[in-house]
Amino acid sequence: MQFALKRMHWSQFIRIASIVSNRHIEATPMHWRTRLIHSEATVPGGFASLSTPVYRGSTVVFDRQASVADQWRAERGYSYGLYGTPTTLELGARIAEMEGARHTFIVPGGQAAIALVYLSRCKAGSHALVPHSAYGPNREMANGLLRQFGVEVEPYDPLVGEGIARLIRPETSLVWCESPGSITMEVQDLPAIVAAARSRGVTVALDNSYAAGVLLDAFALGVDISVQALTKYVGGHSDLLLGSVSVRTDQMFEAVGSVWHQLGMAVSPDDCSLALRGLQTLGIRLDRVGRSALEIAQWLALRPEVDRVLHPALSTCPGHAQWRRDFKGSASVFSIVFKAHFSGEQVAAFIDALSLFKIGFSWGGVTSLAVAFPDLQRPGIDYQGRLVRLNIGLEEVDDLKLDLAHALQAMALTTR
Structure with a gap:
């Protein structure tokens, strides 16, 4: 046997060793409880559907240790279900495509989208502006949580237009717009507000839920961040809660994304699947x-x-x-x-x-x-x-x- 092995090429030896090893595994069948977890069952490939599959999962499995990375940027690969499955990321990509955004983050609801914008653009000592006609919970957050964190949010006349320049301070970090406004429906002069804010380096965020991201092109008007309550028109059937935060630039992608990552704003792939259906x-x-x-x-x-x-x-x-x-x-x-x-x-x-x-x-x-x-x-x-x-x-x-x-x-x- 030793003589025979010496005359074999090394690749033949490895193949024989592999066969012996596999036979050993086959000879030692797994317990049925283990097989429930480590199944070798397969199904035919090639199934093409018009519907996006619902990918549920928290743990992402890596091929090898060197590939393990805990990061939230989807373009670098999957790392953990909290940061998105193919279902949730497809919804984000579809919303970004629809709005012409650099990237869209999917969050648990419209109010979560508003919170993400505030927390990514404001810090203790910051000043923000919000129209009187903004969504009620937006103003509640301004007077509650943000005040506790040392952020001053000042209400303004939604029809102020270019006059908003007089309200911007050195510490102003965010101007909120909502057009039309909640309940009283005031339509804002977005180009004038954007021009005044941009000249001072201030971020402009728009609640674009009324327009569903399509009846108004927020980014063409210079807005930096567009949020939607996907609960409304995208969901379309009063049976889900989701929100989106779309950003215009790479810089805003990093600024908003790092806070989104830290807040752990996980969404359900099942709800995202309903939203994808609603988009159709x-x-x-x-x-x-x-x-x-x-x-x-x-x-x-x-x-x-x-x-x-x-x-x-x-x-x-x-x-x-x-x-x-x-x-x-x-x-x-x-x-x-x-x-x-x-x-x-x-x-x-x-x-x-x-x-x-x-x-x-x-x-x-x-x-x-x-x-x-x-x-x-x-x-x-x-x-x-x-x-x-x-x-x-x-x-x-x-x-x-x-x-x-x-x-x-x-x-x-x-x-x-």
């Missing part, structure tokens, strides 16, 4: 609800009970000229203000009398929604509970008009 129908849904909402807004503007309709495509909406200049269309959500002789109790009766319109927050789904804001105020304006926000869904417009007409009649018959 976003175009037709957005077009349908946009046309329906505008028709209903125009109809309500002619009703004797209604004092004002706050829809960006109507001249009665503050900043309408900016909407015509910057936007490619309008979406599903708008507000109405009832005439002054109606009481808050009558407005509540209007809401309660609705049938197809469900009572609830949020918007962007297939179901029409209505909600009143009894305590809503803006500087110099007290709506006295007469403002109602509507989200128009995919129901037939004539059916929605009948529902609204019935509720308006019920409101008029309700005693003050």
Whole structure:
């Protein structure tokens, strides 16, 4: 045997050793419990589907120790499920493609997106600006958590335009915009605000949820960060919570990404899969609800009970000229203000009398929604509970008009 081995080429020896080794493994079968974990079962390859697979996983397995790296930058490879699976990263890539962004971070919700922007751009001693018409939880964070951290967030008139230059200080690190504004729908002069902020080296972030990242090109207007509540139009069916933070430059990618990494903002691949599905129908849904909402807004503007309709495509909406200049269309959500002789109790009766319109927050789904804001105020304006926000869904417009007409009649018959 020794003589035979000496005459063999070394590669033959290794092959024989391998065969012997494999036979040893086969001769010593694994316990069935071990086999449950270390299965050798296979399935045929070549399955091509129109749907993105749902990749769930926390641990990422490496081929060898030298490949192990704990890092969050997806382009350098996967390292841990917290930083994304192929499902979550595809959603981010699709949103970035849609918005024309350098990169998009997917986060657990719209409020998480707002928090990520604040925490990546502000520090103790920083000053930030936020419009009066910003999403309520944005302002709550400004007055709560950020104040505790020594960040001053100053509210400003959303229609200030280039006048925002007077509000920028040496310590200003962030200007928030939201256009149209939450509930009261003011459309901001984004180019003017961006120009003033950029001349001072200040980051501009935009809550771009109303436009779903497509009806307004934030980055073409010079915005640095665009956030969305993907819960709204991208999800589209009122059954998931997700947010996105899209950045324009490599520098912002590193600044936002390092904080995103530290905060551990994990998202569910299952929710991301639903959002990917929602993207496929976003175009037709957005077009349908946009046309329906505008028709209903125009109809309500002619009703004797209604004092004002706050829809960006109507001249009665503050900043309408900016909407015509910057936007490619309008979406599903708008507000109405009832005439002054109606009481808050009558407005509540209007809401309660609705049938197809469900009572609830949020918007962007297939179901029409209505909600009143009894305590809503803006500087110099007290709506006295007469403002109602509507989200128009995919129901037939004539059916929605009948529902609204019935509720308006019920409101008029309700005693003050």
